[in-house]
Amino acid sequence: MKRYSAFAIFREALRQHQGWTEAWPSPEPRDRYDVVIVGAGGHGLATAYYLGKNHGITNVAVIDKGWLGGGNTGRNTTIIRSNYLQDPSAAIYEKSRSLYETLSQDLNYNIMFSPRGVMMLAQTEHEKRGYLRTERANALQGVDTRFIGPAEVKKLVPIINLDGPRYPVLGALWQARAGTARHDAVAWGYARACSAMGMHVIEQCAVTGVESAGGQVTAVNTTRGTIGCGKLGIVVAGHSGKLADMAGFRLPVESVALQALVSEPIKPCIDVVVMANTVHGYMSQSDKGEMVIGGGADGYNNYTQRGSWHHIEETVRALCETFPMISRLKMLRQWGGIVDMTGDRSPIISKTPLEGCFINCGWGTGGFKAIPGSGWAMAELMAKGNAPLADAFSMYRFREGRFIDESVAAGVAH
Amino acid sequence: MLLLTCPHCGVTAEETEFAPGGEAHLKRFGPGSDDDAFEAYMFNRKNPMGVHFERWRHAYGCGKWFIAARCTVTLEVFGTYPAQTTEPPAGIVETIKAKRPEWEGYK
Numbered sequence: 001m002k003r004y005s006a007f008a009i010f011r012e013a014l015r016q017h018q019g020w021t022e023a024w025p026s027p028e029p030r031d032r033y034d035v036v037i038v039g040a041g042g043h044g045l046a047t048a049y050y051l052g053k054n055h056g057i058t059n060v061a062v063i064d065k066g067w068l069g070g071g072n073t074g075r076n077t078t079i080i081r082s083n084y085l086q087d088p089s090a091a092i093y094e095k096s097r098s099l100y101e102t103l104s105q106d107l108n109y110n111i112m113f114s115p116r117g118v119m120m121l122a123q124t125e126h127e128k129r130g131y132l133r134t135e136r137a138n139a140l141q142g143v144d145t146r147f148i149g150p151a152e153v154k155k156l157v158p159i160i161n162l163d164g165p166r167y168p169v170l171g172a173l174w175q176a177r178a179g180t181a182r183h184d185a186v187a188w189g190y191a192r193a194c195s196a197m198g199m200h201v202i203e204q205c206a207v208t209g210v211e212s213a214g215g216q217v218t219a220v221n222t223t224r225g226t227i228g229c230g231k232l233g234i235v236v237a238g239h240s241g242k243l244a245d246m247a248g249f250r251l252p253v254e255s256v257a258l259q260a261l262v263s264e265p266i267k268p269c270i271d272v273v274v275m276a277n278t279v280h281g282y283m284s285q286s287d288k289g290e291m292v293i294g295g296g297a298d299g300y301n302n303y304t305q306r307g308s309w310h311h312i313e314e315t316v317r318a319l320c321e322t323f324p325m326i327s328r329l330k331m332l333r334q335w336g337g338i339v340d341m342t343g344d345r346s347p348i349i350s351k352t353p354l355e356g357c358f359i360n361c362g363w364g365t366g367g368f369k370a371i372p373g374s375g376w377a378m379a380e381l382m383a384k385g386n387a388p389l390a391d392a393f394s395m396y397r398f399r400e401g402r403f404i405d406e407s408v409a410a411g412v413a414h
Numbered sequence: 415m416l417l418l419t420c421p422h423c424g425v426t427a428e429e430t431e432f433a434p435g436g437e438a439h440l441k442r443f444g445p446g447s448d449d450d451a452f453e454a455y456m457f458n459r460k461n462p463m464g465v466h467f468e469r470w471r472h473a474y475g476c477g478k479w480f481i482a483a484r485c486t487v488t489l490e491v492f493g494t495y496p497a498q499t500t501e502p503p504a505g506i507v508e509t510i511k512a513k514r515p516e517w518e519g520y521k
Contacts (some may be wrong), residue, residue, distance in 0.1 A: 242460035252457035254436075255486075300416075300435040301486045303463050309415055310430050343457050399453040 001196040003108055018172075021052035023188060024195035029202050033061045033226030036220055037235055037384065038207050038243060040064035041073040042183075043360055043367065044235035045190035045201070046375020047382070052197040053126040054376070055383035060199040061229075062191075063222060065206035070185030072237050075305075075337035076368040077260050077282065077294040079273050081118040083145045083177035084402045085134050088392035090141040090348060095389060100181060103212025103372060111181045112287070119153065121322070124165045127278055131173040159269055164321045167279055180273060180284060186371055209358070210247040217247070217356040231382055232357045234245045238303065239340025240361035249353045251361065252398050253340045258297040258365050259307025261316075261334040263283030263326065265289030270323075279318030280311075283326075291326060293319065297339060297365055307336035339364050343398060345407035349378050351391040358382050359395065416484070422493045431478040435469030438481040440518075444455055463487055465510055465517050467502060470494075483510060 012019050035051060037044045040062045051057045064070075082093035099106075100113050122128035128144055131147055134285040148160050153172050162169045184355060191201045202224070209221035210232070219228045234243045238255045265288050275282035280296035285387060295315030298308055312334060321325040340361040342348060349360050349368070360378045363370060373389065380387035392404060416429040425431075443455040444507075460466070466468050466486045481499075483492040483506050492513065493506045502520050510517055 241459075242463055250454070250458040251461070252453075252459070253459050254459050278436075300468060301437075301461060301466055302489070302491060303486050306445075308429070325507075397451055398457045 001192070004110075016360055023192045024201050026203065027200045029061060029063070029200065029205065029213055029222070029224055029227050030042045033200070034230045035233065036060070036227055036231075037062045037233040038064075038220065039235035039237070040068045040070045040187070040191065040201055040203065041235065041237065042069065042186050042190065042371035043237075043363070043374045043378070044233070045187055045194060047233055047235060047360065047378040048194045048199055048375075049190045049197075050364075050375045050379035052199060053383065054379060057383060058197045058199055059154045060091045060194070061202055061227065061414060062199065063205040063207065063220075065204070065223075065225070067203050068191055068201065068267050069184055072339065072367060073187045073262070073371075074184055075335055076171045077284070078180040078368060078379075079118060079178070079182045079282065079284070080113070080181060080369040081175050081273075081274070082143050082369070083118070083120065083138055083173055083175045083178070084143075085136060085137050086406060087141060088404050089406055090138065090143050092377060092393070093370055094141070094143050095376060096370045097178065097289040099372035099376065101177075103181075103189070103362040105184070105187035107193045109185060109192055110396060111185040111189050113179065113181040115177050115179040116272050116284075117156070117174065118275065119148070119156065119172040119174045120275045120277060121153070121172050122170045123276060123278040125170065128170045131171070131372050132364075134265055140218040143175075144177055145173055148172055148174045156272055157270055157274055159323055159325050160274070161322055161324050163344055167276070167318060167321055168386075169322070170337050172245045178273070181367060186368075190375075207243065207246065207341035207379060210243075210354070212248070212354055217354050230356065233360065233378065233382055234357065234358065235360045235378070237361060237363065237367065238340050240340050240359065245357065247352065247354050247357050251348070251359070251395065252343055253348070253362055254301055255303060255338050255340055256297045256300065257302040257304060257307050258294075258339045259311060259334060259336040260292065260294040261330040262286070262290040262292050262332050263330050263344060266291070266329065269325070274316065276322060277320075279315070281315040281319045281322075283323065290332060295339070303338055305336050305338055307334070339367075344403040344405045346404035347374070348392040348395045349374065349381060349387075351381070351385075352395065416489060416491060418470060418482055419492060419494055420472040420475055420478070421480050421496050422472065422478040425472070427474055427475065431472070433471045433473040435471055435479065438467040438469045439517070465492070467512060467520070469497060496515045498507070
């Protein structure tokens with residue numbers, strides 16, 4: 001696989017760009033791999049990548065029922081931040097954010113990480129106190145955040161309306177090193193880097209069953225034949241329950257639809273990410289000029305990859321008050337993704353009752369930001385049997401009462 | 415947007431008039447039960463792709479709880495019935511079986 005570089009562009013420019021090779025091949029599945037990862041989204045591909053890079057395990061296949069990065073990796077609002085309250089969360093999300101900083105160089109693929117800063121608005125007194133608490137927790141955790149007042153908010157986001165009667169801005173939790181990245185490129189970059197290590201990325205290959213012998217996973221049945229495996233990683237977000245059912249266990253996870261939308265493109269007017277958790281809305285401007293807007297999740301189980309219109313209405317109505325200038329923008333498109341929600345709104349990176357089978361799920365409404373850290377932790381767990389970043393996120397924490405309660409700490413939008 | 419009919423007051427309305435309440439027909443386990451049973455009751459859910467029984471409350475209407483049988487893939491609502499029951503009534507099960515012959519039944 002040829003490296004991408006300024007020199008490569010120059011070289012190809014001289015021969016009419018005939019020399020570019022495919023970013024990753026589409027191989028036929030082999031009979032057996034040391035490790036099979038189900039789910040070729042960001043988390044699955046990152047797991048494979050760090051298995052190879054950190055642990056030298058490269059006889060790996062990443063299989064997916066659809067196309068690469070076609071699930072929630074391609075459906076999120078690309079926000080990257082790590083201003084969480086609980087220690088295990090801050091550790092894994094901060095690891096992830098710091099990996100994002102150098103991911104383009106690491107993968108030799110431009111993921112367009114933009115550390116433009118993320119602010120979470122405090123719009124009630126209660127929320128303000130909550131963020132002051134998070135700011136102090138972050139200081140102890142080594143996460144660089146700061147609570148800023150309304151004047152500084154206005155300076156960073158000139159288009160904001162501070163004194164809306166219903167949703168006044170009392171300040172914000174500001175993380176300057178947070179930002180956004182090109183979501184598809186993250187999946188593509190990992191896929192390319194995995195293929196370069198000799199791993200197989202196999203699309204259009206749906207899992208139909210999990211085989212085991214003596215409580216140990218032995219193979220997965222797929223629409224392209226049975227594939228033997230030493231270890232199995234299930235990294236399928238909203239469809240985790242279905243895979244867990246095939247592997248013979250149940251998960252504390254429910255799948256719901258979360259949706260987002262973008263406006264028509266306009267000239268640059270906001271260069272940070274603003275999250276308003278009281279009203280379930282967050283907004284940033286993409287490099288194409290579209291306002292990228294995310295809202296709240298539906299309240300009931302759903303696999304449709306659509307969303308409810310009334311949630312769009314609620315989100316946009318509230319954001320129009322905070323950002324009056326967006327009120328006349330047209331909506332360009334809207335989409336939904338199926339997110340897997342756990343009881344404490346924290347993820348699961350865990351061994352399972354089936355020996356050799358590991359699961360990484362439950363990222364709920366905030367998985368994109370965690371992709372590198374999640375892959376790092378999952379790979380270490382699969383290679384060594386334990387991982388400092390993952391241990392607190394075991395699926396057995398619910399039975400033991402060791403919740404990592406971010407649902408209370410972060411309001412709604414993670 | 416779901417359209418649901420409250421079996422108590424008979425009103426058919428959009429989902430915004432109702433509040434979702436999660437999986438229905440959970441068997442309660444409390445003090446004295448073993449850890450497995452309590453964990454399963456508290457956290458583990460069927461989360462099926464397909465037929466799902468779930469609790470709803472007619473929050474902006476009569477205020478009463480009821481149960482809806484719904485498909486999580488197509489959002490089709492098969493029917494609703496009052497919550498004072500431990501399993502789906504025969505009529506609802508028949509309706510679902512007629513529309514979803516491959517459905518393995520309530521368990």
